[in-house]
Amino acid sequence: MARSHTIPIPLSRLLTAVEWRALCSSIAAATKTHLAVVDRDGWQLGGPVGPTAERREITIDGERIGTLLAEGDAAIEALSLTETVLGAVIRQAQLRLDAVAEHERQMATTIGELNDKRERLDRAVHRLEELDRLKSNFLANMSHELRTPLTSIIGYGEMLAEGLAGPLSLDQRDYVQTILGKADQLLGLISAVLDASSIESGQLSLDRMPVMLTQLVRSEVSSFVTAAQKRGIQIAVEAPVDGMILGDRKKLRQVVSCLLSNAVKFTPDSGRVDVTVRGGTLIPGDPSSPPAVHLVVTDSGIGISRQLVPQIFEPFYQVDSSSTRAFGGSGVGLTLVKAYVEAHGGSIWVDSDPGAGATFLAAFPTAQVAGR
Ligand SMILES: Nc1ncnc2c1ncn2[C@@H]1O[C@H](COP(=O)(O)OP(=O)(O)OP(=O)(O)O)[C@@H](O)[C@H]1O
Ligand SMILES: [Mg+2]
Structure with missing residues (x-):
């Protein structure tokens, strides 16, 4: 995993004041030295140390975040010890930072994908609404167009049945009645479809x-x-x-x-x-x-x-x-x-x-x- 973040914080915020005090006093006691920490903002802890104290700059990725100072026979050793501890702390912090960065990257990808999907869904819904409207219009128009000739079929059928075009044989009468029955059924169905489509297109009105x-x-x-x-x-x-x-x-x-x-x-x-x-x-x-x-x-x-x-x-x-x-x-x-x-x-x-x-x-x- 590539490092995208470095710890941007000064030494004073790498550990709490209590932790710093505990670290400095235990290393100073173990090495019989005086140890002080100064961060780049001027914050200082520990000591006392004079101008001849040994110094060690602490850097992360080339950026100075503070200085360690030690005085005494084992000053170098004390500095190395403190630096080792700080190295471990920095590594831990860096790992956590990397994990956060990775999490942020994944979140950004997920949000991007979700936005893409939402846009595609919006487009699909829009298209469906458009198709639905077209379908309802089509149904309404078709139903209307079908009804007109059907009304004529029924009208002429009734005229035949009433004998207006001359007397019918029993069979002929039977057939005409069947035609009329089926035409009525079809008319009922078309009316229902028309009603259903007018309901769907929100055009239902009550008298x-x-x-x-x-x-x-x-x-x-x-x-x-x-x-x-x-x-x-x-x-x-x-x-x-x-x-x-x-x-x-x-x-x-x-x-x-x-x-x-x-x-x-x-x-x-x-x-x-x-x-x-x-x-x-x-x-x-x-x-x-x-x-x-x-x-x-x-x-x-x-x-x-x-x-x-x-x-x-x-x-x-x-x-x-x-x-x-x-x-x-x-x-x-x-x-x-x-x-x-x-x-x-x-x-x-x-x-x-x-x-x-x-x-x-x-x-x-x-x-x-x-x-x-
Ligand atoms: N009283 C009922 N008992 C049992 N099933 C029913 C009853 N009423 C409706 N259904 C069921 O619901 C379905 C839909 O009823 P609906 O009245 O919408 O249509 P349909 O009677 O099949 O046809 P249409 O009413 O258009 O002539 C029916 O096909 C049937 O399966
Ligand atoms: Mg029914």
Whole structure:
């Protein structure tokens, strides 16, 4: 290791005054001499010594840091002895100084590397943000562009189905209905993607008005009942309150519809779905949090493991993503649910275990709180 530092200190600071005194007096006693130390700043210790005393300059790397003076028969010996001790002290000090210098060098390298990494990370984050913005814009534009021709397809399909282009055979009617069904499905998916991208780009806005959640839930449930009954699934509604909130009716309808659709979809035949609207608090179970309306959808379905719960709210995440999966959908329902509930100042909670069904609880601030 190359020496980069020399000891820049005068003799007086190499040892404490007590150490100097002990060193000088023990060497003076052993050699029967008078010994004195003078450093380059004029500090002096020991003695007394006269002008004829033997002198020894102490230097480090050619730089004088002080002088030793000794008087007596063994003056030379006393000086050599003191010099030897000082040499050892200086070597120790130098070693420590070198270690500190090396440590400083390593720290400087590490800080330099960290700064480099931070700069690279900053650049990467910047680039990712830019890509994310481009992606959201692209999705929003694409969704819009896809929706326009699809609306025409549906319009012309409906005209065909209504017989405006002439009577259809049973088979033809069947095919047209299938086309319309699939086109509707596609339109729903595109709308969801558009909504998801507008959420991501922070463009989600609410059209608030007083909404009775209970009424909205009853009307949504009625559109699920027939399909659920076919599979022997019973949907029960319990609503002890009217559940008045200040919200966006269309988006709230989507929240209820997504939660209901999941509950029915992930519940095996002959299962059960319970929908409740009741009073509560914004943080369920915390009486000190503001009053809220709770929308609770419970099913007796396949459930979700607790570790996966945070992920099911991520866009396009589905627990079973295999190509052979039994359930349809694209994995955006809950992303929208969470974004819509949070845009209303609420929050969503999940309680579930595999095989033990699932409970989704959406807590919305009551109209008074939301309107404050
Ligand atoms: N009630 C539920 N029981 C069990 N698993 C559920 C339930 N609700 C959601 N999940 C799991 O969370 C995933 C994401 O749900 P999400 O509603 O976002 O998507 P999806 O229903 O698969 O498709 P989409 O809603 O877009 O039609 C589902 O694929 C499913 O794995
Ligand atoms: Mg869904």
